Amino acid sequence: MLLGCIGDDFTGSSDLGNTLVKAGMRAVQYAGTPAAPAAPEVEAGIVALKSRSLPRAEAVRLSLEALDWLHAQGCRQFLFKYCSTFDSTPEGNIGPVAEALADALGTDRVIFCPAFPAAGRMVFQGHLFVGNRLLSESGMENHPLTPMTDPDLRRWLARQTARGVGHLPADAVWAGAAAARARLDAEVQAGRGLVVADAIRDQDLVTLGQAVADLPLLTGGSGIALGLPGNFRAQGLLSAEGPRWRGQAGPAAVLSGSCSRATRRQVAHHVAGGAPALEIDPEAVLAGRASARQAADWALAQYGLPLVYSSADPEAVRAVQARHGTGTVAARLEAFVAETARLLVAGGVTRLITAGGETSGAVVEGLGLASLEIGPEIDPGVPAIRAGRDLVLALKSGNFGAEDFFAKAAACLEGAGVPA
Numbered sequence: 001m002l003l004g005c006i007g008d009d010f011t012g013s014s015d016l017g018n019t020l021v022k023a024g025m026r027a028v029q030y031a032g033t034p035a036a037p038a039a040p041e042v043e044a045g046i047v048a049l050k051s052r053s054l055p056r057a058e059a060v061r062l063s064l065e066a067l068d069w070l071h072a073q074g075c076r077q078f079l080f081k082y083c084s085t086f087d088s089t090p091e092g093n094i095g096p097v098a099e100a101l102a103d104a105l106g107t108d109r110v111i112f113c114p115a116f117p118a119a120g121r122m123v124f125q126g127h128l129f130v131g132n133r134l135l136s137e138s139g140m141e142n143h144p145l146t147p148m149t150d151p152d153l154r155r156w157l158a159r160q161t162a163r164g165v166g167h168l169p170a171d172a173v174w175a176g177a178a179a180a181r182a183r184l185d186a187e188v189q190a191g192r193g194l195v196v197a198d199a200i201r202d203q204d205l206v207t208l209g210q211a212v213a214d215l216p217l218l219t220g221g222s223g224i225a226l227g228l229p230g231n232f233r234a235q236g237l238l239s240a241e242g243p244r245w246r247g248q249a250g251p252a253a254v255l256s257g258s259c260s261r262a263t264r265r266q267v268a269h270h271v272a273g274g275a276p277a278l279e280i281d282p283e284a285v286l287a288g289r290a291s292a293r294q295a296a297d298w299a300l301a302q303y304g305l306p307l308v309y310s311s312a313d314p315e316a317v318r319a320v321q322a323r324h325g326t327g328t329v330a331a332r333l334e335a336f337v338a339e340t341a342r343l344l345v346a347g348g349v350t351r352l353i354t355a356g357g358e359t360s361g362a363v364v365e366g367l368g369l370a371s372l373e374i375g376p377e378i379d380p381g382v383p384a385i386r387a388g389r390d391l392v393l394a395l396k397s398g399n400f401g402a403e404d405f406f407a408k409a410a411a412c413l414e415g416a417g418v419p420a
């Protein structure tokens, strides 16, 4: 294993796997830190944690445990993957985890770059944009767990750490890898070792990857990995064969707990197209009036692509959270969706599509899946995944995917459009 990655959620980790596989690296995603060694052919290992919304001491502990395992697999470089919308609270976890990893690896310089231009995320003048809106006006200000109310990443990161936060501006990145590196080193000299880097195009991310090729740690969204396979290839370290993947026939279903704008549009599109859809009322789950058994039985009885969803608009989410507490609602809905997934797979579903990072994490953990082989891209940031002999998955980040994502994913998982 060459590259060791730690993802702070499950969909984000598969997004990173997608970037690496597209660039020709063999990537496997692990659900938590594995107990056993990795298979020898794995070139990039991604330990997916569900650490984005945990108390920060726990997020740090889990991340360091993952680092130890990746280190033991022989990794030469490490990447901490967080969300392209920098999802975190003023308490963390991005700053504290990055600091702990940097200390463990003995480095005093770390770049932070969530840019993912293909999904419309760009960093300029230290500010994060989603499409042509600032992060704080993109809908992310209403996120159920990590509302992002400040688009200035330097200011947001500074709230999470006592260390100096610096900036690597776009003009230094555009001047090439050597200039970008010189600017990074200058920031470190000035006492600002945690450096937010601008990037608005894929090429900027490749340049950044080249600029930090010799550093043990980098952090960012999946885009920050764009240049890394090239770095390893230039050293003759990658297999010429590249990744392999095969599709899977059989019944399919969609589970969505994501309340993000893109998911809500996908749910609306699916429903408007007349596909079978079952809305889950969180109040009914909390009161024990809706059960996973009922939801799974309903889905297993449908023709076409059934969708079970609790996705709701921000007002409805806030109302239920105010009545029961954010953590309680999330925990109960995630347990519900995990149990539904178990029953669906036990009932014969072989293609499972999940929407939402926390939701997908709950499903993968609930199904007890240990390692996921990353396959071809369905939509930017979302790959097809093989999770076992008969089970394939698509774990969709809340804000990713076109309107017809669910149907498209079901077709891709079956093998449509996938090179033999």
Ligand SMILES: Nc1ncnc2c1ncn2[C@@H]1O[C@H](COP(=O)(O)OP(=O)(O)OP(=O)(O)O)[C@@H](O)[C@H]1O
Binding pocket: 009, 011, 012, 143, 144, 145, 257, 258, 259, 260, 263, 282, 310, 311, 312, 316, 317, 318, 320, 321, 329, 330, 331, 333, 334, 355, 356, 357, 358, 359, 360, 396, 397, 398, 399
């Ligand atoms: N109707 C609802 N009311 C309140 N909370 C909900 C509702 N439906 C889902 N949730 C909870 O909201 C959270 C949504 O987070 P999740 O990470 O799954 O989606 P997301 O934030 O859109 O995705 P991502 O993290 O990939 O951006 C989950 O904890 C989920 O259980």
Ligand SMILES: O=C(O)[C@@H](O)C(=O)CO
Binding pocket: 009, 011, 012, 013, 015, 016, 082, 083, 084, 085, 116, 221, 222, 357, 381, 397, 398
């Ligand atoms: O980076 C992203 O936007 C995604 O991979 C993700 O982490 C969303 O949860």
